[in-house]
Amino acid sequence: MSFIEFKKVSKTYGDQPVLDNINLSVKKGEFVTMVGASGCGKSTFLKMLSGQESASKGQCLLDGQPLTDEPSVDRGIVFQKYSVFPHLSVLDNVILGLEFAQSKLLARLFGKARAQAREKAMNLLQRVGLHSAANKYPHELSGGMQQRLAIAQALIKEPKILLLDEPFGALDPGIRADMHQLILDLWQQTGTTIFMVTHDIGEGFYLGSRLLVFDKIRHDPMAPNAWGATITYDLKLNQANHGQLAKSGDSAQEHSLYNDIQHSVHATARVQDEAGISTGIGA
Numbered sequence: 001m002s003f004i005e006f007k008k009v010s011k012t013y014g015d016q017p018v019l020d021n022i023n024l025s026v027k028k029g030e031f032v033t034m035v036g037a038s039g040c041g042k043s044t045f046l047k048m049l050s051g052q053e054s055a056s057k058g059q060c061l062l063d064g065q066p067l068t069d070e071p072s073v074d075r076g077i078v079f080q081k082y083s084v085f086p087h088l089s090v091l092d093n094v095i096l097g098l099e100f101a102q103s104k105l106l107a108r109l110f111g112k113a114r115a116q117a118r119e120k121a122m123n124l125l126q127r128v129g130l131h132s133a134a135n136k137y138p139h140e141l142s143g144g145m146q147q148r149l150a151i152a153q154a155l156i157k158e159p160k161i162l163l164l165d166e167p168f169g170a171l172d173p174g175i176r177a178d179m180h181q182l183i184l185d186l187w188q189q190t191g192t193t194i195f196m197v198t199h200d201i202g203e204g205f206y207l208g209s210r211l212l213v214f215d216k217i218r219h220d221p222m223a224p225n226a227w228g229a230t231i232t233y234d235l236k237l238n239q240a241n242h243g244q245l246a247k248s249g250d251s252a253q254e255h256s257l258y259n260d261i262q263h264s265v266h267a268t269a270r271v272q273d274e275a276g277i278s279t280g281i282g283a
């Protein structure tokens, strides 16, 4: 049985179709990266996975059961902009992840449970390279450090699925490279299933074990929102070369696919730009 399955899923907001006929089956432990022009529904797809949005048609299943719209420790989420609490120290931000998970009413742990949570949080901070900043506050951290903190906060709940919505989009290139290594290490150590949206196709090729492209296959220049997007490429990626890949992918075939995807995504972005819909896609 698939771990996650989308069967003929469509999503509309009011009368605007956003996603159309999504069929997908994902196994435990895959690292799924997702690219596509702005507005093609990547975040909406993540929101369906997180339970924040439900499908308008079709079925979204986790372990064979419909995905619930209740907040769940099964799923940890990290956004592009830092989703940490400014008034809590680094350590308390991570502990809070556990407090929400374990003590739903009070969101507070006491005594032995808190001591255990503290130890677990310190271990995780060590793994993301933030242990020496445990007593600092978010405003004292760089952007990369804040994203490390957001990842630690999501991972402390040991989620079955980690959802990353452009987590490195706001970071400088050098820091991004560090974060790539970190997320690959954590993925390999934890075996968590990861879904990550990125605007950078090269990043999608580099990090993913599988790459999905969301794109509109039909356009009406007079009614740019008339059609939803679907998955136009679903690629299993060669993982042997993590750490060596450049934007072009690791083989002639991936290089050619990279170019095709870039071409089609940019074409969609152009149509939308011409229709006055803002887009943004990295090369």
Ligand SMILES: Nc1ncnc2c1ncn2[C@@H]1O[C@H](COP(=O)(O)OP(=O)(O)OP(=O)(O)O)[C@@H](O)[C@H]1O
Pocket: 013, 018, 036, 037, 038, 039, 040, 041, 042, 043, 044, 045
């Ligand atoms: N809650 C909502 N209500 C109405 N429309 C929405 C809502 N959320 C998203 N949309 C619309 O759905 C479409 C897809 O949005 P979504 O954010 O999923 O796209 P995206 O591919 O993630 O874009 P980006 O790359 O710019 O983040 C957009 O046209 C957006 O305006």
